[in-house]
Amino acid sequence: MDITSWFDINNTLVNIPIGGGYAMSWIEMVGTLFGLLCIWYASKEKNINxxxxxxxxxxxxxxxxxxQLYGLLILQLFFFCANIYGWYAWTRPDAMDGEALQVRWLSKDKLVKTSIISAVAIVLLTIFIDPFFSALAALSVAVMNAFGSSITxxxxxxxxxxxxxxxxxxxSIVAQILMTRKYVENWILWVVINIISVGVYAAQGVYAMSIEYVILLFIALNGTKEWMQTAKANKSEYKQQEPAL
Known part of the structure:
Protein backbone atom coordinates (compact mmCIF):
# COMPACT_ATOMS: atom_id res chain seq x y z
CA MET A 1 0.00 0.00 0.00
CA ASP A 2 1.30 3.47 -0.92
CA ILE A 3 2.42 5.33 2.23
CA THR A 4 0.50 8.44 1.13
CA SER A 5 -2.78 6.50 1.24
CA TRP A 6 -2.39 6.22 5.01
CA PHE A 7 -2.96 9.99 5.24
CA ASP A 8 -6.16 9.78 3.16
CA ILE A 9 -9.33 10.40 5.20
CA ASN A 10 -11.10 7.90 2.95
CA ASN A 11 -8.79 5.11 4.14
CA THR A 12 -11.22 3.73 6.74
CA LEU A 13 -9.96 1.96 9.85
CA VAL A 14 -13.31 1.13 11.41
CA ASN A 15 -16.99 1.89 10.94
CA ILE A 16 -18.51 3.06 14.22
CA PRO A 17 -22.24 2.30 14.59
CA ILE A 18 -23.14 5.72 16.01
CA GLY A 19 -25.97 7.79 14.60
CA GLY A 20 -26.09 7.06 10.90
CA GLY A 21 -22.70 5.33 11.08
CA TYR A 22 -19.28 6.92 11.21
CA ALA A 23 -16.27 5.82 9.13
CA MET A 24 -13.16 6.64 11.15
CA SER A 25 -10.00 6.85 9.06
CA TRP A 26 -6.52 5.71 10.09
CA ILE A 27 -5.20 9.26 10.21
CA GLU A 28 -8.09 10.46 12.37
CA MET A 29 -7.68 7.53 14.77
CA VAL A 30 -3.92 8.00 15.16
CA GLY A 31 -4.25 11.79 15.40
CA THR A 32 -6.91 11.42 18.10
CA LEU A 33 -4.78 8.92 20.01
CA PHE A 34 -1.80 11.28 20.06
CA GLY A 35 -4.14 14.10 21.11
CA LEU A 36 -5.34 12.07 24.08
CA LEU A 37 -1.74 11.18 25.00
CA CYS A 38 -0.79 14.85 24.76
CA ILE A 39 -3.53 15.96 27.16
CA TRP A 40 -2.92 13.05 29.56
CA TYR A 41 0.82 13.66 29.85
CA ALA A 42 0.24 17.41 30.15
CA SER A 43 -2.00 16.69 33.15
CA LYS A 44 0.95 14.75 34.61
CA GLU A 45 3.28 17.69 33.87
CA LYS A 46 5.43 15.57 31.53
CA ASN A 47 7.39 17.40 28.83
CA ILE A 48 6.78 14.62 26.29
CA ASN A 49 3.19 15.86 25.97
CA GLN A 68 -11.48 21.99 3.22
CA LEU A 69 -11.79 23.47 6.72
CA TYR A 70 -9.08 26.04 6.11
CA GLY A 71 -9.80 28.21 9.13
CA LEU A 72 -9.24 25.23 11.43
CA LEU A 73 -6.12 24.39 9.42
CA ILE A 74 -4.68 27.82 10.27
CA LEU A 75 -5.61 27.26 13.93
CA GLN A 76 -3.53 24.07 13.88
CA LEU A 77 -0.57 26.18 12.78
CA PHE A 78 -1.00 28.29 15.93
CA PHE A 79 -1.18 25.16 18.08
CA PHE A 80 1.94 23.79 16.36
CA CYS A 81 3.89 26.95 17.24
CA ALA A 82 2.41 26.96 20.76
CA ASN A 83 3.56 23.36 21.29
CA ILE A 84 7.10 24.23 20.23
CA TYR A 85 7.14 27.25 22.55
CA GLY A 86 5.60 25.25 25.41
CA TRP A 87 8.21 22.52 25.06
CA TYR A 88 10.93 25.20 25.18
CA ALA A 89 9.36 27.04 28.13
CA TRP A 90 8.84 23.87 30.17
CA THR A 91 12.43 22.68 29.75
CA ARG A 92 14.53 25.85 29.96
CA PRO A 93 15.53 27.55 33.23
CA ASP A 94 13.42 30.58 34.11
CA ALA A 95 15.20 33.87 33.48
CA MET A 96 14.24 35.22 36.91
CA ASP A 97 15.56 32.57 39.30
CA GLY A 98 17.32 30.05 37.07
CA GLU A 99 14.79 27.31 37.84
CA ALA A 100 12.24 25.61 35.59
CA LEU A 101 8.67 26.86 35.43
CA GLN A 102 6.46 25.68 38.28
CA VAL A 103 2.72 25.05 38.30
CA ARG A 104 0.95 28.04 39.83
CA TRP A 105 -2.18 30.19 39.73
CA LEU A 106 -2.52 33.42 37.81
CA SER A 107 -2.12 36.54 39.90
CA LYS A 108 -5.35 38.52 40.44
CA ASP A 109 -4.12 41.23 38.07
CA LYS A 110 -3.32 38.75 35.29
CA LEU A 111 -6.59 36.89 35.87
CA VAL A 112 -8.64 40.07 35.47
CA LYS A 113 -6.74 41.11 32.33
CA THR A 114 -7.01 37.63 30.80
CA SER A 115 -10.75 37.48 31.55
CA ILE A 116 -11.44 40.90 30.00
CA ILE A 117 -9.39 40.18 26.88
CA SER A 118 -11.06 36.77 26.46
CA ALA A 119 -14.57 38.19 26.88
CA VAL A 120 -13.97 41.00 24.39
CA ALA A 121 -12.40 38.58 21.88
CA ILE A 122 -15.36 36.20 22.17
CA VAL A 123 -17.87 39.00 21.59
CA LEU A 124 -15.97 40.35 18.58
CA LEU A 125 -15.45 36.90 17.05
CA THR A 126 -19.13 36.05 17.57
CA ILE A 127 -20.11 39.17 15.60
CA PHE A 128 -17.53 38.74 12.83
CA ILE A 129 -17.04 34.97 12.84
CA ASP A 130 -18.22 34.34 9.26
CA PRO A 131 -16.09 37.02 7.54
CA PHE A 132 -13.18 36.22 9.88
CA PHE A 133 -13.04 32.53 9.01
CA SER A 134 -13.75 33.29 5.34
CA ALA A 135 -10.68 35.56 5.38
CA LEU A 136 -8.63 32.85 7.14
CA ALA A 137 -9.77 30.27 4.61
CA ALA A 138 -8.93 32.58 1.70
CA LEU A 139 -5.50 33.30 3.22
CA SER A 140 -4.68 29.63 3.75
CA VAL A 141 -5.81 28.76 0.21
CA ALA A 142 -3.69 31.58 -1.24
CA VAL A 143 -0.65 30.37 0.71
CA MET A 144 -1.11 26.75 -0.38
CA ASN A 145 -1.69 27.77 -4.01
CA ALA A 146 1.54 29.78 -3.84
CA PHE A 147 3.30 26.49 -3.05
CA GLY A 148 1.85 24.70 -6.06
CA SER A 149 -1.63 23.63 -4.97
CA SER A 150 -4.61 24.27 -7.23
CA ILE A 151 -7.40 24.76 -4.71
CA THR A 152 -10.60 26.61 -5.43
CA SER A 172 -8.68 27.17 23.26
CA ILE A 173 -6.06 29.74 22.30
CA VAL A 174 -6.03 31.25 25.80
CA ALA A 175 -5.90 27.81 27.46
CA GLN A 176 -2.99 26.72 25.25
CA ILE A 177 -1.04 29.87 26.12
CA LEU A 178 -1.71 29.42 29.84
CA MET A 179 -0.59 25.78 29.63
CA THR A 180 2.76 26.80 28.13
CA ARG A 181 3.29 28.97 31.24
CA LYS A 182 2.03 26.25 33.65
CA TYR A 183 -0.96 28.17 35.00
CA VAL A 184 -3.63 26.02 36.68
CA GLU A 185 -6.41 28.01 35.02
CA ASN A 186 -5.62 26.39 31.66
CA TRP A 187 -7.28 23.17 32.85
CA ILE A 188 -10.37 24.98 34.08
CA LEU A 189 -10.71 26.49 30.60
CA TRP A 190 -10.23 23.06 28.96
CA VAL A 191 -13.05 21.71 31.14
CA VAL A 192 -15.34 24.51 29.91
CA ILE A 193 -14.21 24.03 26.28
CA ASN A 194 -14.82 20.28 26.40
CA ILE A 195 -18.31 20.69 27.90
CA ILE A 196 -19.21 23.12 25.10
CA SER A 197 -17.67 20.80 22.49
CA VAL A 198 -19.66 17.77 23.66
CA GLY A 199 -22.90 19.73 23.29
CA VAL A 200 -22.06 21.31 19.94
CA TYR A 201 -20.86 18.09 18.30
CA ALA A 202 -23.86 16.15 19.64
CA ALA A 203 -26.22 18.85 18.31
CA GLN A 204 -24.54 18.55 14.91
CA GLY A 205 -24.88 14.76 14.95
CA VAL A 206 -21.12 14.14 15.09
CA TYR A 207 -21.43 11.66 17.92
CA ALA A 208 -17.94 10.14 17.63
CA MET A 209 -16.38 13.57 18.20
CA SER A 210 -18.80 14.16 21.07
CA ILE A 211 -17.67 10.93 22.77
CA GLU A 212 -14.02 11.90 22.23
CA TYR A 213 -14.60 15.18 24.04
CA VAL A 214 -16.28 13.37 26.93
CA ILE A 215 -12.99 11.49 27.35
CA LEU A 216 -11.06 14.77 27.09
CA LEU A 217 -13.40 16.28 29.69
CA PHE A 218 -12.47 13.64 32.26
CA ILE A 219 -8.77 14.07 31.49
CA ALA A 220 -9.14 17.85 31.93
CA LEU A 221 -10.94 17.35 35.25
CA ASN A 222 -8.10 15.11 36.40
CA GLY A 223 -5.57 17.69 35.19
CA THR A 224 -7.37 20.41 37.15
CA LYS A 225 -7.24 18.35 40.35
CA GLU A 226 -3.60 17.35 39.98
CA TRP A 227 -2.34 20.82 39.04
CA MET A 228 -4.29 22.41 41.91
CA GLN A 229 -2.55 20.02 44.29
CA THR A 230 0.84 20.70 42.69
CA ALA A 231 0.33 24.47 42.82
CA LYS A 232 -0.57 24.23 46.51
CA ALA A 233 2.55 22.16 47.21
CA ASN A 234 4.74 24.58 45.23
CA LYS A 235 3.31 27.54 47.15
CA SER A 236 3.95 25.85 50.51
CA GLU A 237 7.51 24.98 49.47
CA TYR A 238 8.12 28.58 48.36
CA LYS A 239 6.91 29.93 51.72
CA GLN A 240 9.20 27.54 53.56
CA GLN A 241 12.17 28.78 51.53
CA GLU A 242 11.43 32.47 52.22
CA PRO A 243 14.01 34.00 54.57
CA ALA A 244 12.70 34.89 58.02
CA LEU A 245 12.33 38.61 58.74
Whole structure:
Protein backbone atom coordinates (compact mmCIF):
# COMPACT_ATOMS: atom_id res chain seq x y z
CA MET A 1 0.00 0.00 0.00
CA ASP A 2 1.30 3.47 -0.92
CA ILE A 3 2.42 5.33 2.23
CA THR A 4 0.50 8.44 1.13
CA SER A 5 -2.78 6.50 1.24
CA TRP A 6 -2.39 6.22 5.01
CA PHE A 7 -2.96 9.99 5.24
CA ASP A 8 -6.16 9.78 3.16
CA ILE A 9 -9.33 10.40 5.20
CA ASN A 10 -11.10 7.90 2.95
CA ASN A 11 -8.79 5.11 4.14
CA THR A 12 -11.22 3.73 6.74
CA LEU A 13 -9.96 1.96 9.85
CA VAL A 14 -13.31 1.13 11.41
CA ASN A 15 -16.99 1.89 10.94
CA ILE A 16 -18.51 3.06 14.22
CA PRO A 17 -22.24 2.30 14.59
CA ILE A 18 -23.14 5.72 16.01
CA GLY A 19 -25.97 7.79 14.60
CA GLY A 20 -26.09 7.06 10.90
CA GLY A 21 -22.70 5.33 11.08
CA TYR A 22 -19.28 6.92 11.21
CA ALA A 23 -16.27 5.82 9.13
CA MET A 24 -13.16 6.64 11.15
CA SER A 25 -10.00 6.85 9.06
CA TRP A 26 -6.52 5.71 10.09
CA ILE A 27 -5.20 9.26 10.21
CA GLU A 28 -8.09 10.46 12.37
CA MET A 29 -7.68 7.53 14.77
CA VAL A 30 -3.92 8.00 15.16
CA GLY A 31 -4.25 11.79 15.40
CA THR A 32 -6.91 11.42 18.10
CA LEU A 33 -4.78 8.92 20.01
CA PHE A 34 -1.80 11.28 20.06
CA GLY A 35 -4.14 14.10 21.11
CA LEU A 36 -5.34 12.07 24.08
CA LEU A 37 -1.74 11.18 25.00
CA CYS A 38 -0.79 14.85 24.76
CA ILE A 39 -3.53 15.96 27.16
CA TRP A 40 -2.92 13.05 29.56
CA TYR A 41 0.82 13.66 29.85
CA ALA A 42 0.24 17.41 30.15
CA SER A 43 -2.00 16.69 33.15
CA LYS A 44 0.95 14.75 34.61
CA GLU A 45 3.28 17.69 33.87
CA LYS A 46 5.43 15.57 31.53
CA ASN A 47 7.39 17.40 28.83
CA ILE A 48 6.78 14.62 26.29
CA ASN A 49 3.19 15.86 25.97
CA UNK A 50 4.46 18.44 23.48
CA UNK A 51 5.89 15.78 21.16
CA UNK A 52 2.50 14.07 21.08
CA UNK A 53 0.85 17.47 20.61
CA UNK A 54 3.00 18.27 17.58
CA UNK A 55 2.07 14.96 15.95
CA UNK A 56 -1.62 15.51 16.77
CA UNK A 57 -1.88 19.00 15.26
CA UNK A 58 0.14 17.98 12.18
CA UNK A 59 -2.18 15.05 11.43
CA UNK A 60 -5.29 17.13 12.07
CA UNK A 61 -3.96 19.88 9.81
CA UNK A 62 -3.75 17.27 7.04
CA UNK A 63 -7.33 16.19 7.81
CA UNK A 64 -8.66 19.77 7.75
CA UNK A 65 -6.82 20.38 4.47
CA UNK A 66 -8.56 17.40 2.89
CA UNK A 67 -12.04 18.33 4.11
CA GLN A 68 -11.48 21.99 3.22
CA LEU A 69 -11.79 23.47 6.72
CA TYR A 70 -9.08 26.04 6.11
CA GLY A 71 -9.80 28.21 9.13
CA LEU A 72 -9.24 25.23 11.43
CA LEU A 73 -6.12 24.39 9.42
CA ILE A 74 -4.68 27.82 10.27
CA LEU A 75 -5.61 27.26 13.93
CA GLN A 76 -3.53 24.07 13.88
CA LEU A 77 -0.57 26.18 12.78
CA PHE A 78 -1.00 28.29 15.93
CA PHE A 79 -1.18 25.16 18.08
CA PHE A 80 1.94 23.79 16.36
CA CYS A 81 3.89 26.95 17.24
CA ALA A 82 2.41 26.96 20.76
CA ASN A 83 3.56 23.36 21.29
CA ILE A 84 7.10 24.23 20.23
CA TYR A 85 7.14 27.25 22.55
CA GLY A 86 5.60 25.25 25.41
CA TRP A 87 8.21 22.52 25.06
CA TYR A 88 10.93 25.20 25.18
CA ALA A 89 9.36 27.04 28.13
CA TRP A 90 8.84 23.87 30.17
CA THR A 91 12.43 22.68 29.75
CA ARG A 92 14.53 25.85 29.96
CA PRO A 93 15.53 27.55 33.23
CA ASP A 94 13.42 30.58 34.11
CA ALA A 95 15.20 33.87 33.48
CA MET A 96 14.24 35.22 36.91
CA ASP A 97 15.56 32.57 39.30
CA GLY A 98 17.32 30.05 37.07
CA GLU A 99 14.79 27.31 37.84
CA ALA A 100 12.24 25.61 35.59
CA LEU A 101 8.67 26.86 35.43
CA GLN A 102 6.46 25.68 38.28
CA VAL A 103 2.72 25.05 38.30
CA ARG A 104 0.95 28.04 39.83
CA TRP A 105 -2.18 30.19 39.73
CA LEU A 106 -2.52 33.42 37.81
CA SER A 107 -2.12 36.54 39.90
CA LYS A 108 -5.35 38.52 40.44
CA ASP A 109 -4.12 41.23 38.07
CA LYS A 110 -3.32 38.75 35.29
CA LEU A 111 -6.59 36.89 35.87
CA VAL A 112 -8.64 40.07 35.47
CA LYS A 113 -6.74 41.11 32.33
CA THR A 114 -7.01 37.63 30.80
CA SER A 115 -10.75 37.48 31.55
CA ILE A 116 -11.44 40.90 30.00
CA ILE A 117 -9.39 40.18 26.88
CA SER A 118 -11.06 36.77 26.46
CA ALA A 119 -14.57 38.19 26.88
CA VAL A 120 -13.97 41.00 24.39
CA ALA A 121 -12.40 38.58 21.88
CA ILE A 122 -15.36 36.20 22.17
CA VAL A 123 -17.87 39.00 21.59
CA LEU A 124 -15.97 40.35 18.58
CA LEU A 125 -15.45 36.90 17.05
CA THR A 126 -19.13 36.05 17.57
CA ILE A 127 -20.11 39.17 15.60
CA PHE A 128 -17.53 38.74 12.83
CA ILE A 129 -17.04 34.97 12.84
CA ASP A 130 -18.22 34.34 9.26
CA PRO A 131 -16.09 37.02 7.54
CA PHE A 132 -13.18 36.22 9.88
CA PHE A 133 -13.04 32.53 9.01
CA SER A 134 -13.75 33.29 5.34
CA ALA A 135 -10.68 35.56 5.38
CA LEU A 136 -8.63 32.85 7.14
CA ALA A 137 -9.77 30.27 4.61
CA ALA A 138 -8.93 32.58 1.70
CA LEU A 139 -5.50 33.30 3.22
CA SER A 140 -4.68 29.63 3.75
CA VAL A 141 -5.81 28.76 0.21
CA ALA A 142 -3.69 31.58 -1.24
CA VAL A 143 -0.65 30.37 0.71
CA MET A 144 -1.11 26.75 -0.38
CA ASN A 145 -1.69 27.77 -4.01
CA ALA A 146 1.54 29.78 -3.84
CA PHE A 147 3.30 26.49 -3.05
CA GLY A 148 1.85 24.70 -6.06
CA SER A 149 -1.63 23.63 -4.97
CA SER A 150 -4.61 24.27 -7.23
CA ILE A 151 -7.40 24.76 -4.71
CA THR A 152 -10.60 26.61 -5.43
CA UNK A 153 -12.35 28.00 -2.38
CA UNK A 154 -16.06 27.39 -2.51
CA UNK A 155 -18.77 29.35 -0.71
CA UNK A 156 -18.73 28.81 3.05
CA UNK A 157 -21.98 28.23 4.92
CA UNK A 158 -22.79 30.53 7.87
CA UNK A 159 -21.58 29.29 11.25
CA UNK A 160 -24.24 27.11 12.91
CA UNK A 161 -23.29 28.15 16.46
CA UNK A 162 -21.43 31.48 16.22
CA UNK A 163 -21.23 32.22 19.95
CA UNK A 164 -20.23 28.74 21.04
CA UNK A 165 -17.80 28.38 18.13
CA UNK A 166 -16.23 31.74 19.01
CA UNK A 167 -16.01 30.76 22.68
CA UNK A 168 -14.30 27.45 21.87
CA UNK A 169 -11.83 29.12 19.51
CA UNK A 170 -10.85 31.97 21.82
CA UNK A 171 -10.74 29.89 24.99
CA SER A 172 -8.68 27.17 23.26
CA ILE A 173 -6.06 29.74 22.30
CA VAL A 174 -6.03 31.25 25.80
CA ALA A 175 -5.90 27.81 27.46
CA GLN A 176 -2.99 26.72 25.25
CA ILE A 177 -1.04 29.87 26.12
CA LEU A 178 -1.71 29.42 29.84
CA MET A 179 -0.59 25.78 29.63
CA THR A 180 2.76 26.80 28.13
CA ARG A 181 3.29 28.97 31.24
CA LYS A 182 2.03 26.25 33.65
CA TYR A 183 -0.96 28.17 35.00
CA VAL A 184 -3.63 26.02 36.68
CA GLU A 185 -6.41 28.01 35.02
CA ASN A 186 -5.62 26.39 31.66
CA TRP A 187 -7.28 23.17 32.85
CA ILE A 188 -10.37 24.98 34.08
CA LEU A 189 -10.71 26.49 30.60
CA TRP A 190 -10.23 23.06 28.96
CA VAL A 191 -13.05 21.71 31.14
CA VAL A 192 -15.34 24.51 29.91
CA ILE A 193 -14.21 24.03 26.28
CA ASN A 194 -14.82 20.28 26.40
CA ILE A 195 -18.31 20.69 27.90
CA ILE A 196 -19.21 23.12 25.10
CA SER A 197 -17.67 20.80 22.49
CA VAL A 198 -19.66 17.77 23.66
CA GLY A 199 -22.90 19.73 23.29
CA VAL A 200 -22.06 21.31 19.94
CA TYR A 201 -20.86 18.09 18.30
CA ALA A 202 -23.86 16.15 19.64
CA ALA A 203 -26.22 18.85 18.31
CA GLN A 204 -24.54 18.55 14.91
CA GLY A 205 -24.88 14.76 14.95
CA VAL A 206 -21.12 14.14 15.09
CA TYR A 207 -21.43 11.66 17.92
CA ALA A 208 -17.94 10.14 17.63
CA MET A 209 -16.38 13.57 18.20
CA SER A 210 -18.80 14.16 21.07
CA ILE A 211 -17.67 10.93 22.77
CA GLU A 212 -14.02 11.90 22.23
CA TYR A 213 -14.60 15.18 24.04
CA VAL A 214 -16.28 13.37 26.93
CA ILE A 215 -12.99 11.49 27.35
CA LEU A 216 -11.06 14.77 27.09
CA LEU A 217 -13.40 16.28 29.69
CA PHE A 218 -12.47 13.64 32.26
CA ILE A 219 -8.77 14.07 31.49
CA ALA A 220 -9.14 17.85 31.93
CA LEU A 221 -10.94 17.35 35.25
CA ASN A 222 -8.10 15.11 36.40
CA GLY A 223 -5.57 17.69 35.19
CA THR A 224 -7.37 20.41 37.15
CA LYS A 225 -7.24 18.35 40.35
CA GLU A 226 -3.60 17.35 39.98
CA TRP A 227 -2.34 20.82 39.04
CA MET A 228 -4.29 22.41 41.91
CA GLN A 229 -2.55 20.02 44.29
CA THR A 230 0.84 20.70 42.69
CA ALA A 231 0.33 24.47 42.82
CA LYS A 232 -0.57 24.23 46.51
CA ALA A 233 2.55 22.16 47.21
CA ASN A 234 4.74 24.58 45.23
CA LYS A 235 3.31 27.54 47.15
CA SER A 236 3.95 25.85 50.51
CA GLU A 237 7.51 24.98 49.47
CA TYR A 238 8.12 28.58 48.36
CA LYS A 239 6.91 29.93 51.72
CA GLN A 240 9.20 27.54 53.56
CA GLN A 241 12.17 28.78 51.53
CA GLU A 242 11.43 32.47 52.22
CA PRO A 243 14.01 34.00 54.57
CA ALA A 244 12.70 34.89 58.02
CA LEU A 245 12.33 38.61 58.74
Missing amino acids: YLFGLINVTLFAIIFYQI LGALDPDAFPFWDAAMTVL
